[in-house]
Amino acid sequence: MPQEMPASKIGLSAIILAAGEGKRLSGTSGVPKPLRRLLGLTLLERAVLSCKAAGVTQVYVAVGFKKEEIRAHLKDLQQKHQISIEAIDNSHWPEGNGTSVLACAGHTNSPFLVLMADHLIDPEAISQLIRRDQDKDSCYLLVDYRIDQVFDRNDATRVKVDNKHITDIGKHLKLYNAIDTGVFLCQPFLFQALNEARLEGDGTLAGGTGRLAKLGKMKAIDIKDRFWLDIDTPQALQYGRSQLLKRARKNEEDGYVAKLLNRRVSIGISKLILENPTTASINPTTISIISFLIILIGSALFLLRGSVASIVAGVLIQFGSILDGTDGELARLTFRTSPFGAWLDTLLDRYGDMAVAIGVTLRFWMKHPTGWIVLGGMGALAGFLLASYTKKEFTLRYGKGVPNSAWTNLVKRDLRLFAVFIGAIAGFPYFALLFVGLLSHIGIARLVYGVRKSTRAS
Amino acid sequence: MPQEMPASKIGLSAIILAAGEGKRLSGTSGVPKPLRRLLGLTLLERAVLSCKAAGVTQVYVAVGFKKEEIRAHLKDLQQKHQISIEAIDNSHWPEGNGTSVLACAGHTNSPFLVLMADHLIDPEAISQLIRRDQDKDSCYLLVDYRIDQVFDRNDATRVKVDNKHITDIGKHLKLYNAIDTGVFLCQPFLFQALNEARLEGDGTLAGGTGRLAKLGKMKAIDIKDRFWLDIDTPQALQYGRSQLLKRARKNEEDGYVAKLLNRRVSIGISKLILENPTTASINPTTISIISFLIILIGSALFLLRGSVASIVAGVLIQFGSILDGTDGELARLTFRTSPFGAWLDTLLDRYGDMAVAIGVTLRFWMKHPTGWIVLGGMGALAGFLLASYTKKEFTLRYGKGVPNSAWTNLVKRDLRLFAVFIGAIAGFPYFALLFVGLLSHIGIARLVYGVRKSTRAS
Secondary structure (H helix, E strand, O other), X not given: OHHHOOHHHOOOEEEEEEOOOOHHHHOOOOOOHHHOEEOOEEHHHHHHHHHHHOOOOEEEEEEEOEXXXXXXXXXXXXHXXXXXXXXXXXXXXXXXXXXXXXXXXXXXXXXXXXXXXXEEEOHHHHHHHHHXXXXXXXXXXXXXXXXXXXXXXXXXXXXXXXXXXXXXXXXXXXXXXXXEEEEEEEOOHHHHHHHHHHHOOOOOHXXXXXXXXXXXXXXXXXXXXXXXXXXOOHHHHHHHHHHHHHHOOOHHHOOHHHHHHHHHHHHHHHHHHHHXXXXXXXXXXXXXXXXXXXXXXXXXXXXXXXHXXXXXXXXXXXXXXXXXXXXXXXXXXXXXXXXXXXXXXXXXXXXXXXXXXXXXXXXXXXXXXXXXXXXXXXHHHHHHHHHHHHHHHHHXXXXXXXXXXHHHHHOOHHHHHHHHHHHHHHOOHHHHHHHHHHHHHHHHHHHHHHHHHHHHHO | OHHHOOHHHOOOEEEEEEOOOOHHHHOOXXXXXXXXXEOOEEHHHHHHHHHHHOOOOEEEEEEEOEHHHHXXXXXXXXXXXXXXXXXXXXXXXXXXXXXXXXXXOOOOOOOEEEEEOOEEEOHHHHHHHHHOOOOOOOEEEEEEOOHHHOOOHHHOOEEEEEOOEEEEEEOOOOOOOEEEEEEEEEOOHHHHHHHHHHHOOOOOHHHHHHHHHHOOOEEEEEOOOOOEEEOOOHHHHHHHHHHHHHHOOOHHHOOHHHHHHHHHHHHHHHHHHHHOOOOOOOOHHHHHHHHHHHHHHHHHXXXXXXXXXXXXXXXXXXXXXXXXXXXXHHHHHOOOOOHHHHHHHHHHHHHHHHHHHHHHHHHHHHHOOOHHHHHHHHHHHHHHHHHHHHHHHHHHHHOOOOOOOHHHHHOOHHXXXXXXXXXXXXXXXXXXXXXXXXXXXXXXXXHHHHHHHHHHHO
16 A cells, blocks of 8 residues: 555656567457456556555556557556556567566666566555565565466466575476566666576566576565466456455455345446446445435335335345445455545445434334334434444554454444345334344443453453 | 554663652651652652653662652552562662662663652653664753743753753753753663762762763753653642643643633542542543443433423533543543543443433423424434544544544534533523534534545645
């Protein structure tokens, strides 16, 4: 994340290699590989945005094959994403991808990143690479030791790592213990190594880095469990799509209903939105607002008499709850997460909770106008809002999330709205509301009790 | 604060000088100066707790005059505050306070703090002293450049500082630009300097530090606007009391009503509690709970018919609101702030808000049982809870408090409960509730609008 970057890294530049032909993927479609779309963004756009998210402020893109198309796209990207991008011509691209790095030699100052336009890479992995204390006499390569899990392993560039030093690198190594992820942090002496390799007839980047490896100047950094993928084939593109969607689900914070039901639908909606060119650029905050409005309408429907209104209200509320997952998914899938978006989304969630509690309470009160009904409705409303409030306050005071337990899952919004949905269909939304309201207060009390106990113990 | 301490400071020790007679303060009362009480804690206890709050884990206290009394007190302190304290005998105390530091020579390892038992010092000032990068060839002294504002200036130890180096130190300097606050960060070579000074007939700490100053080994660190006070006289004790009370008010977060009314009363209550031996050790959290219960009773009284019940309810709620300031004041005045205490206090505040909204709404609803009344009450309740929620969420997302404006002051709890109090006395608590509920929602909307605007602009 950009805000975690040390100040000294501001101003880092990156070279993205986008000059090759990429036959196996682009061959049939006519679209050059870097311009292939994946969930609303081109592969090249994803590489640029990964760099930007890791704190890179200047990107050089080496272009060759179908360079005019790619140049035009880069111009769009620069405007759309407010990052400085320069296209660098590499007419020698058929000689190998090392010539693309060489073409940028006059532009970058040390150190600089090198990435592939056809690789997906988690920005956190790039951050990890540039955060590390740089030894100015070495180039660094992010490597993946999970050899068995690498997609299309047979086509990957192999790396032999000995005590963090890369001793050999190449497509055809027999002995190797890691895979090249295609993300480098380099020093300018790489250019000389590339030149030497090229003079000996090897124009590839691996030719240059292999030379540095022999000199003891290439080091490996473990990407650990962060995501990367080399997209060479339609199968890889398909696999990349499913992986990005899986990672956008943000499972660790989801409650039971979110995991089992809501996410399965919301991620499908996200996919539909991103793969349709007319909807791909919808702002995630727009989805937050639509989700809120749907819940608002559902809540208002409770005021109409009859069981049909109640059922429709319940369905709308559950649909709004599902759609509430889509905004975050869209933001994560397209590098559009923002503090404002996250903040507004949470506020709208709470206002939605308020609307539901009011709608359900007034419906039941119209039939049974007693003070107890009002008391129960207000208590449930407070329970909903305070369940969230308690957790947020805890994080503020303790600098960490609340300890996980079955109870923390029982006071989450997904369950709350699902209970109202079921209650509305079954004809007793008010009692469902009371039930989850009560659960919320019990959950808060248990949390306070548990924290007090562990505070005393320490 | 301890949690801000870098790990390297863990294990720091402090020497507290408590061997002297302190005639001007203790002369008449018979109580040795370090054992004089100020707002519930002895001066020595305040010095120990300031050290603890700054991350000190081992305290050595040099004792001499009335040492058995002080030893017994230290034993209590060690148990009560869970910090390792060792009393060190200094039979040479009449020769000067330097002999007390010398008596501890065999115990401390480098670096160590030196403090006076009769000085009040803000723990943040100590943290500032130990956080700074230590140059192992120097001792550091916290100095105060606000010479004109130093209490009992004529009796203070004077310091001449030249470009952060202390060039001279002593009670009778003619030329000086700062005052010695009595808080040092020292290296073991101080012991040698103290020995040399003593051999020449000067047993004071200033004798030793003056020597180091001449050798260029004493550096000054500006205490800036942090609080410290040398307590030599009953007047100084009185001044210290008023300063501690003033600083416990925590003005910057207070709303209008808190500033103008609530704090004036709550700080008086805090003073009464701390100066009465039977109440001095009341836990701040107990006060949070009492404040909550008073508001709960007030809210319940709204359900009784008649205007007297309403007036008493309003008064109780306003009193609870005032008392809600006392818990934090007590905690700050006696070094008992804790994440759990702050967290629970905030939760009880919200539950109190809930009770008030429910009580006021039900009262009015009993007279006018319409759906609109229920809607208004629930809306106001949500406004109260969400005004706080919105601010907390903002802080979580942006890592800072909400931008200050007149509106942020209008959605604070002090004003909210004061409005209900006035409404209850005037006979229209429900409309007061609606009014502040509405204010809360407008405040939230304005905040969202303002943040969105500034996000767009940047």
